[in-house]
Amino acid sequence: MYFESTLQPLITFTEYGLFCQPGNFYIDPWLPVDKAIITHAHSDHARWGSKEYLCHRGCKPLLELRLGAGTYQPVEWGDIIYVNGVRVSLHPAGHIIGSSQVRLEYQGETWVVSGDYKTEDDGISGAFEPIRCHSFITESTFGLPIYDWEPQEKIYDDMRSWVQGNRESGFASILIAYSLGKAQRVSVCLSAITEKIYAHGAIANAQEILRQSGFNLPSLTRITPETPREELKGAIILAPPSADGSSWMRKFQPYRTGICSGWMQVRGNRRRRNADAGFALSDHADWKGLLKAVHETGAEKIFATHGFQSAFSRYLNEQGVKAYEVKTDYGDMEEENDSVGDSTI
Incomplete structure (x- = not known):
């Protein structure tokens, strides 16, 4: 064939x-x-x-x-x-x-x-x-x-500047990133400007497993129903694509959303996702x-x-x-629905 x-x-x-x-x-x-x-x-x-x-x-x-x-x-x-x-x-x-x-x-x-x-x-x-x-x-x-990526460090600089601008304006920063791969890179990027990064359970699960396995990654603070709203004001939050636009994000208001995906290379995709920022960071x-x-x-x-x-x-x-x-059953989209679930969120 x-x-x-x-x-x-x-x-x-x-x-x-x-x-x-x-x-x-x-x-x-x-x-x-x-x-x-x-x-x-x-x-x-x-x-x-x-x-x-x-x-x-x-x-x-x-x-x-x-x-x-x-x-x-x-x-x-x-x-x-x-x-x-x-x-x-x-x-x-x-x-x-x-x-x-x-x-x-x-x-x-x-x-x-x-x-x-x-x-x-x-x-x-x-x-x-x-x-x-x-x-x-x-x-x-x-x-x-x-699809022609900018160097990782250039994207990291842009991401950190965006987060710092949000802080100064009184907004929390929600970064939408796949729980395996992208979220680890974003956490490394943002650990340079903060000691505390909050995360959805799907991302916290994967990050902690990798840390326990010996990988040198930043510690993340898991968001639970008991996490006080006041504590999250102006915070940096990592969330998987499945959380984007969900009721889970309401407690972070006011916030701005940045999507980390190679698809953000095309500006129209950012508008369709109703995101405040798009970072063409791809795995x-x-x-x-x-x-x-x-x-x-x-x-x-x-x-x-x-x-x-x-x-x-x-x-x-x-x-x-x-x-x-060759046609296969592998995904032709960069982001799949996250299967690292979290029953408490």
């Missing part, structure tokens, strides 16, 4: 997900399987019900938080594991804490599954590592030239980052998944790179 070669490919695309037939395992399956290798803990890549999960050490506590008790095999980046004769190793993807690319080698053929990734080092998720391979499966969430590679990653793999074949895969694969083919569009 996606291959010109008559040889059996190392990875095939099935109704269960990415399947390595020689190794008899799946990568980020969207249905329960016997053995799953997980690139990262976001809900579209890590799903409940499989018998065994292999993942990076930093991903394990997040999988346990989201999926519950199970059989988890944590490994370090670069560790070599053989699964039914297939050489498997995980390598930094730079997407969120614990995120990995999966490298497979078998009978002289090397494939890399990127999962989700970004090429700018955010300082907490591990720097993306280009891996030479024959075939590369890449995301394309922001696979259009209009995904932009157009240039995607092209750089593809080039550095040296891959003969590129398979573009979720996002603007049609446009991205077409552009690669026009540049002489053999690329294929």
Whole structure:
């Protein structure tokens, strides 16, 4: 379907997900399987019900938080594991804490599954590592030239200035950020100007799990029904997308809202979300980052998944790179509904 070669490919695309037939395992399956290798803990890549999960050490506590008790095999980046004769190793993807690319080698053929990734080092998720391979499966969430990120430090400076301006005007600052990945980066950014950051339970849960696992992240103050309104006046508050516009936010009035998402690169999206500010802070590679990653793999074949895969694969083919569009069940939006719930909020 996606291959010109008559040889059996190392990875095939099935109704269960990415399947390595020689190794008899799946990568980020969207249905329960016997053995799953997980690139990262976001809900579209890590799903409940499989018998065994292999993942990076930093991903394990997040999988346990989201999926519950199970059989988890944590490994370090670069560790070599053989699964039914297939050489498997995980390598930094730079997407969120614990995120990995999966490298497979078998009978002289090397494939890399990127999962989700970004090429700018955010300082907490591990720097993306280009891996030479024959075939590369890449995301394309922001696979259009209009997506061109500013450096992280520039965005951080803008975010801190916005918060300080809100303080001076008597407003609380609510930053809308995904609970895994974005919220950790925003907390690091804002810890430079405050000793106390408040957070919705979904974000507080994930942050505390990571802190307990040894990651050097700021402590967050969990908001509960008992948190006094007066205490929250002028505060800095982190909230997941699912809380945006909800009744939960009323107690913070007066407040201003800033959305942290790559989609904020397009100004119309900020207006549609009725936000006071938009910060194009993304956990995904932009157009240039995607092209750089593809080039550095040296891959003969590129398979573009979720996002603007049609446009991205077409552009690669026009540049002489053999690329294929692959439709999957992975999210094509940067923000999914948060599944790290909090029953007290």
